[in-house]
Amino acid sequence: MKQYDVIIIGGGITGAGCARDCAMRGLSVLLLEKADLTNGATGRNHGLLHSGARYAVTDSEAAAECIRENRTLRKVAAHCVEETEGLLITLPEDDLAYQAKFIESCQKAGIDAKAIDPKEAIRMEPAVNPDLIGAVMVPDGAVDPFRLTIYNAYDARLHGAEILTYHEVTDFLKDDSGRVVGVRAHNHIDGSDPEFHATITLIAGGIWGTVLAQKAGVNVGMFPAKGALLIFGHRVNNMVINRCRKPADADILVPGDTICLIGTTSTRIPIEECDDIRITPDEVDLLWREGVKLAPSLAETHILRAYGGVRPLVAADNDPTGRSISRGIVCLDHEVRDGVPGLVTITGGKLMTYRLMAEIATDMICKKLGNTKTCETATTPLTGSDGPALKTDSHTRSSVKAAWGRHGSHIKDIRSESTYETSLVCECEEVSVGEVKFGIEQLEAKNLVNLRRRTRLGMGTCQGEVCACRAAGLIAKSNACAESAKKDLASFLQERWKGMFPVTWGTTVREAQYTSMIYQGLCGLDQWAVETSTTRENPVLSKKEL
Amino acid sequence: MQDNNFQDCVKCTLCTAYCPMAAVNPIYIGPKQAGPDGERYRLKDKAFYDYALKYCLNCKRCEGACPSGVRIGDIIAKAKLESGQFRPGLREMILANTDIMGTLAVPFSPIINPVLKWDISKKLMDGVLGIDHRRTFPAYAGQTFTRWYKKHAKKQQDAFSKQLYYFHGCYANYNYPKLGQDLVKLMNACGYGVQLLEKEKCCGVALISNGMGGQAKRQAKVNLASIRKAGTTVLTTSTTCTMTLRDEYPHVLGLDNADVRDNITLALRFLCEKVESGEIKLAFKSDYQKKVAYHTSCHAEKQGSWIYSLPLLRLIPGVQLTVLESSCCGISGTFGFKKENYEYSQEIGSKLFNNIREANPDYVATECETCKWQIEMSTGFEVINPICLLADALDVEATKQLNQVR
Structure with a gap:
């Protein structure tokens, strides 16, 4: 039986970052994810490359962490980052006095924030509310959390790590001394329950990780807070727009790839609800109303969908009441804290600080294992971000430029020799047959949702109407099973509909009706509909199950 | 946005x-x-x-x-x-600047027309400019429509109590003045005097499609100023010019024409509406017998203007009308002249050409001049604007009487 140095539980950005760091330091690594990479909190946020400015006034330590990581990610994860820069605007109803305090705090934290003339702000970002009375420019940006996670995992694999998705850890294996020596996992694909052994087990599963930790007799207080967001059909802004005031609901508008999104709300929810987040009409109203204050043209912009995630807020350690919440990074050595050797938890933090979290956790693991290699993730570029810029001329197809934006230097692995390979599967997001094949073969997409996260297929304005059946066909070809592809197609469209449902009016309802007319009315796809599992993840169906 | x-x-x-x-x-x-x-x-x-x-x-x-x-x-x-990636070259300049080319060519048309038909000049244009050698150039007229108008028609127009303006466009002016002459004949018979605009430039459609937006905008402003000054109905005979003046100016060039848009109207639409309301009556020669196949040009399809042409053609007792399935002829203005597009151009049109051959008409009727070049070159059938057809078949004296024109 294979003995790993470390098993990492959780395929979000933290887990993927840890897997890369551990693998780069020469450890043998296994990452287990119960569904797909980014399925939890990672795939359900703003995608904001924080400058830290938002935390400058309230939490200068977090702000300083953010700006350091901001600068690092621009260098080492260039193909996942878009350097848009950000504005913090003061509207007539806001207190302009806050601006001075804000700039001062930013400077203290090392964030380059400078006040600019409101007219200059309008010139730089024509979509901004023209009534603004003040503007500050900060080094915000956009980061694609799917791409960042998937390429961290890919990089980890290139360094020898094994990544197993759809493997849900169900229990910990302990030896006679009470040391955690591995885990048992349920394989959602073939239904088996294999055991894996490792010297150290690292829990990087956010909210879900803490639930699991209880099985090892460890208690970490988590306070999940739900955040809702709206995605718009195209970009109205090319710079991040924030409100210059104490952080509140729906005050960040981020341009991300072809879309822009407004968020977020913040509502405490019980842990049991984390697996089935529903967006309420009140949340949609609030997001829309506040969003229009940042950029008035949002009022006439097609809304693609609404979604929500859970912030993994952690109770500051040693505070059993949970009143004191930390947004900082929490790395727990359960041998010291709870007398459970072999088990480590990394949690808290933010998408922005994932690399630092991984460094901290890996440092702790290496110390336990006696590995002295130092962390290189702050200087070694992520695979994909390690090549030169794409050379284009006037004949370069826009789909090639789009694919380069998504895969960086790995564009060389996307086949484009034949007309078939360059033809498009997803037209809204310009995903070619070659790119879909790359997603299936190199990035290990097993179903349509996997493919969406790896290529943006189905994320565009038609929400899968045009591309879903084409992509299902390509997946069916790759695994020679048409029946599972049909079920996958049905649940993929169901998942898309779930996000559209809270915002079904105007053009969104026309789009949804048209999609249902094709797939339900014309293709009779409802007979293939499958109950979605509690993890809200598309089931990957094995031939055995069918 | x-x-x-x-x-x-x-x-x-x-x-x-x-x-x-x-x-x-x-x-x-x-x-x-x-x-x-x-x-x-x-x-x-x-x-x-x-x-x-x-x-x-x-x-x-x-x-x-x-x-x-x-x-x-x-x-x-x-x-x-x-x-900014679609920069016009010399070829685009030549093809799109219809006013300049027309003004230069018309005085020398007896020389230029045969020269354009020579194999050697076609090969030369193909090699040097990239204008396909298989393409037949439309012949230039011996005198422009505007010149003819000033010499032979202008004086008579003021006698009419009802007055209209005419945006003739480049084709009627430089290549086929008969179209303009027929319009004047037709409108005069119905009791309308036809005036020309104070200044008329090419509508600019070829400039737009060849990447010369700035020049198109300048020409559009001249046209809009003249149309505003006219202050009444401005007739057109080309579906493409009509679409450009009415729709492309605001939508593509960003020029507001809302105040005059309704004044700009295809002559066929004007006639059809007046005939339907009884304000105009038409009489046709009893011995005019023709088999006509109507081709819906793309811009007639876009504007729905076939709906006016067909009832008018059906008024002519001797016309046996076939309506061809609406499909593109493939030339698309200057597009089909370009070497790299020739094959596409002919492939697109092949369905239409077959339908025409099957119908085997005396004339193909269509409002678009570039369709005329393409169809005549590709099928050998003669193509005629419905205005010319109406004018040819018109019993002028009887029409004058019906409309009480002295």
Whole structure:
């Protein structure tokens, strides 16, 4: 039986970052994810490359962490980052006095924030509310959390790590001394329950990780807070727009790839609800109303969908009441804290600080294992971000430029020799047959949702109407099973509909009706509909199950 | 973003199904992708402009097909103009500057017309300019329509109590003055005097499609000023000029023409409406016998103007009318003249050419001049504007009497 140095539980950005760091330091690594990479909190946020400015006034330590990581990610994860820069605007109803305090705090934290003339702000970002009375420019940006996670995992694999998705850890294996020596996992694909052994087990599963930790007799207080967001059909802004005031609901508008999104709300929810987040009409109203204050043209912009995630807020350690919440990074050595050797938890933090979290956790693991290699993730570029810029001329197809934006230097692995390979599967997001094949073969997409996260297929304005059946066909070809592809197609469209449902009016309802007319009315796809599992993840169906 | 309704697209792809270019050219990404889909990317970054957009014919059949009213053709035309990647060369300058070429060519038409037919000059234009050697150039007239008008028609016009203006366009002026003459004959017989605009420039459609937006805008401003000054109905005989003046000026060039848009009208529409309301009566020769096949040009399809042409043609007792299935002839103005487009151009038109051969008419009737060149070159059948057909068949004296013209 294979003995790993470390098993990492959780395929979000933290887990993927840890897997890369551990693998780069020469450890043998296994990452287990119960569904797909980014399925939890990672795939359900703003995608904001924080400058830290938002935390400058309230939490200068977090702000300083953010700006350091901001600068690092621009260098080492260039193909996942878009350097848009950000504005913090003061509207007539806001207190302009806050601006001075804000700039001062930013400077203290090392964030380059400078006040600019409101007219200059309008010139730089024509979509901004023209009534603004003040503007500050900060080094915000956009980061694609799917791409960042998937390429961290890919990089980890290139360094020898094994990544197993759809493997849900169900229990910990302990030896006679009470040391955690591995885990048992349920394989959602073939239904088996294999055991894996490792010297150290690292829990990087956010909210879900803490639930699991209880099985090892460890208690970490988590306070999940739900955040809702709206995605718009195209970009109205090319710079991040924030409100210059104490952080509140729906005050960040981020341009991300072809879309822009407004968020977020913040509502405490019980842990049991984390697996089935529903967006309420009140949340949609609030997001829309506040969003229009940042950029008035949002009022006439097609809304693609609404979604929500859970912030993994952690109770500051040693505070059993949970009143004191930390947004900082929490790395727990359960041998010291709870007398459970072999088990480590990394949690808290933010998408922005994932690399630092991984460094901290890996440092702790290496110390336990006696590995002295130092962390290189702050200087070694992520695979994909390690090549030169794409050379284009006037004949370069826009789909090639789009694919380069998504895969960086790995564009060389996307086949484009034949007309078939360059033809498009997803037209809204310009995903070619070659790119879909790359997603299936190199990035290990097993179903349509996997493919969406790896290529943006189905994320565009038609929400899968045009591309879903084409992509299902390509997946069916790759695994020679048409029946599972049909079920996958049905649940993929169901998942898309779930996000559209809270915002079904105007053009969104026309789009949804048209999609249902094709797939339900014309293709009779409802007979293939499958109950979605509690993890809200598309089931990957094995031939055995069918 | 103003006036750009790309987000109304529900991705039904009907536009691409109706696109004549997408049907024959796998390199062309089709109107849905070139238009509303591409617009999202271009909003992100202008560098996402796709060079394949040069294959758009500007036929606007996509807009006719769109159930959501998305102005797909306009979005593409604008993207081409704004991309900066579609720079006109000498060939584009020559093809698009119809006023300059026409003014230069007409005085020398007896020499130029035969020279343009020589194999050697065709080969030369092919090699040097990239204008396909298989293409037949339209012949230039011996004298322009405006010159004829000043000499032979201007004086008589003031005698009419009702007055109209006429935007003749480049084709009637430099290539086929008979069209303008026939319009004057027809309108005069119905009791209307025909005036020319104070200043008329080419409508600019060829400039728009060849990437010369600035010049198109300057010419458009001259035309709009003259049309405003006219202050009454301005008739046109070309569907393309009509569409450009009415729709492309505001949608593509960003020039507001709302105050005069309704004044600009295809002569056939004006006639049809007046005939229906009883204000105009037409009488035709009893011995006029012709088999006519009507071809709906792309811009007639876009504007729905066939709805006026067909009832008028049906008024002529001796006309046996066949309506051909609406499809693009493939030339698309200057597009089909370009060497690299010739094959596509002919392939697109092949269906129409077969339908014409099958109908075997005396005339093919259509309002579009470039369709005329393409169909005549490709099928050998004579193509005629419905205005000329009406004028030829008209019993002038009887019509005058019916309309109480002295």
